[in-house]
Amino acid sequence: MTLEKQLIRKSYYEMFMEGIENVHPIKVLSEMYLDEKQKEMPDLSYIRFAQGEVYFQNKDFEVAIFKWEHISNEFKPWAQKNIADAHYELDLLAIAEDYYKAVETESDVLKTEVLLQLFSLYIQRGNLEMAVDSIKKAVDLNPDYPDVTDMARAFFEDNQDWDNAVKLAVNEAIRTESLSWFEILEAYVDRGQTAHLAPNYFSEALMTLFHLDQPRFESLSKALWHSYKPNDLYFPWLKEINHLLLNIELGDSHVWKELSVLYKETYVELISGKFLIRDLSPLLPNHLSNWMKISTASDALVSSSAVLAWGEIFPSDMEDSVLSEAETMLSQSARYQDGLEDGFRLFESIVNWAEREGLSLGERFKWIVRELLDLNHYHLFIAGSVTSGKTAIMNTMLDEMLLEDSNSAAVLFKDADEAEMRAITDEEVRSISDFDDFRQSSKDEQTLIHCSMPISFLNKNRLSLLDIPGPPEQSNTPYLRLADCLLFVLNTDSYLVEKELDQAIKLSEQAPEIPVHFLLFKMDRIANSQETMDLVEQTTSKIDAYFPDAKVFALSAYEESERQLNELSSIARSIMKEHSLEGERTSKILSYIKKSIKLLFEKRVEMENSFLNKIKWNEEIVAKLQGAHHQLSDMEEEKVQVIQNSYSKIKQEWREDLLTKIPELLRNCSEMVSEDSNFGRIHIEINDEMNKRMTDYLEETALPDFRAAIQGWMAGCEAEFRDSQTYFDEMSESFNHLYGDEKLALNCDFKVLDDWRRDVDRMTRGNIQLGKVNILTQFTPSQFLLKSAGKLFGPISKNKEMLHNKYKQFIERKDYSETAKSVTDTFMQQFELFERSLERDISMFFAYPYQVLNKTLEETQNRIEENKESLSDMRKNPEIFRDPLTLFKLQLRQYEWMRDGGTGSLSQVEV
Structure with a gap:
């Protein structure tokens, strides 16, 4: 046992007992004292020090104090500390404190012992502030001293002094590089006891942990991420973790599964429209670059497309090398599977945001997009002039005379077990009670009718039938894009085939992505079959000149209904087998999203003009x-x-x-x-x-x-x-x-x-x-x-x-x-x-x-002030409106990149 340990345990006296058995230490030391005293130059300090220890062990504290008071050699600092210990045992705490503070020594061990004794003394006296100061000094002075850090941690935890507990854990984790201290730190983080601390406080600890244990680094980073998310230090945390990851080599030894998910969730939240771009711009480029670095194989498509989309919308924010890496990663990623659902979620986000801003895309617009989610029905749009026989063909398919050439409303027919009809306008969706109501509603060109009922032909062929009335070239584009295919009916008895083809061309120009096929109708009115064949060939040749990919079908108007339905079923199957419905619908939803964003930007301008007009109108009313x-x-x-x-x-x-x-x-x-x-x-x-x-x-x-x-x-x-x-x-x-x-x-x-x-x-x-x-x-x-x-x-x-x-x-x-x-x-x-x-x-x-005049005047003046205030807010902070739409556009571009799978470059893909 070392001398310092003996002094700590007050067992120095045992050195004088070596070889002596069955004799009490007091007797032995007394005899040695008398012998030493007989010497010409006696040195009694060591014996007195040992005697004090024996008296202390036997709780004769007064005598022990007396002995230690006469120590003048190198043991004097220990003697002073022991005198304080004796007063402590006598519950004379104030005196003990003075003696502890009077100890002067160069020994870190003695200093530590004194600080620990003062720590206990202050706890007993209820002076927690001084106790904290003592234990912190002990840790700072000699952190390797046995149990000192454990004592400190236990004390801080018992008193819920979490700042000092966290500081201790951070410092010890860095100093010792012990995973146990990192585990303690993570537990504090999980309990929310670090959420108020600046994120850069943990940078050194995180860096140390990264080099020690990457799974534990990921776990601690995740805990800190979640702790900062609900408060104002969230953005500083994101800046800190991104700065950290940007400056370390991640390597391939660890799959960053949890961090990849966090990066993805955070990105989705940041671009949701809740934050302004000026707050995101300093943050997101590094965030996206790091996400791409750590993303798992399942997130590679999303992260790389997010990088490319941000690079398009904010080209100065991303380095070319990062964009190039993103394109490479995108081209090597798995095929995009969730485009339809993701696109619809984005559309719903836009709708909800617009409604909060007092804007509306209209019920018809929203219904069309929702209808695109129905992959169980193929939407067939049958078009043609009034004389083409289009209405007769559709009524044959419906097995009922539901449609008239005079209809003005667009109608979508779907098979269903129960009959239900709804009239959809920009303002509302209402139920149609009966066929009289249906016919009345079908006169309104601003109405879209959704007609569900048991329809055998549609059920058999998994079809939805879309009728858009009016001249084909004037067909409404929003309805038109709902179609998966356009079947244009040509009346071969008419001498206006060229004109009808011109109508088909104009219709196709409105939605060039929709395939167009042709149905030649009323063939039996031509007596000579060779003439029929010649006419079909001539018409097909004309069609091929404009629609080289179109299929041409022929149908007699005078065949039995059942035979006509069988022919129409064959036509439908021939058209449908060439389609990848989910991919096409995804593109259509993205197209509608693009249109909705553009429409909302226009509505913003309309809203501003509306405020101006309201102000002017109300000012005129005030004057009147x-x-x-x-x-x-x-x-x-x-x-x-x-x-x-x-x-x-x-x-x-x-x-x-x-x-x-x-x-x-x-x-x-x-x-x-x-x-x-x-x-x-x-x-x-x-x-x-x-x-x-x-x-x-x-x-x-x-x-x-x-x-x-x-x-x-x-x-x-x-x-x-x-x-x-x-x-x-x-x-x-x-x-x-x-x-x-x-x-x-x-x-x-x-x-x-x-x-x-x-x-x-x-x-x-x-x-x-x-x-x-x-x-x-x-x-x-x-x-x-x-x-x-x-x-x-x-x-x-x-x-x-x-x-x-x-x-x-x-x-x-x-x-x-x-x-x-x-x-x-x-x-x-x-x-x-x-x-x-x-x-x-x-x-x-x-x-x-x-x-009445005074009240109306007051109301009008209030409306003027409200409109002026709203207009001022719009002009003062245009980014509050503009930024969410820009971020919606960013998400749209990301989905378009994901859909295209990296097949295009930045310069080739339309923004």
């Missing part, structure tokens, strides 16, 4: 609405003026009339005064009569006449309101014509007139509640004298004549203007209150048109 608002305001102001003035005029006339009539009524009351009158009470009687006459006049004359005048005014108001409503109706009609919808209804509130009628009826019917007016009973000086005179001289007969004259003169000459004004004011008060509410009521009449 604001104009209408001003007109409404002017009209309201005008009506308020007219109606108030007319009412005010009536009211003023009646006020003036009352101010004239009331004094006259009161003066006429003088006739009540006679010589026989009781002059003591005459003023009371006359006052009462005056009140009665005023009330009678107001109720019996003034109110009815005033009512008639107000009713006339009401009629005028209604006419004014009707004129206003007529104007608003015309305004609404004008706006609704612009909107193309019943958007505005500027209906005024005629209930205002009902309220007015009710108020007028209330004001002009019933009794007048004036209250008793004091006209003669007020105590003015003249009245007082008259009343006094009456009391004094009343009994004297000779004075009655004088009083009679005086009273009469007083009544006739009295100024009743104040009374008339007071009564008139009282009478007119409710009419004046009514007048004050007119402006408010007229505003209520116009309130709803105001609301």
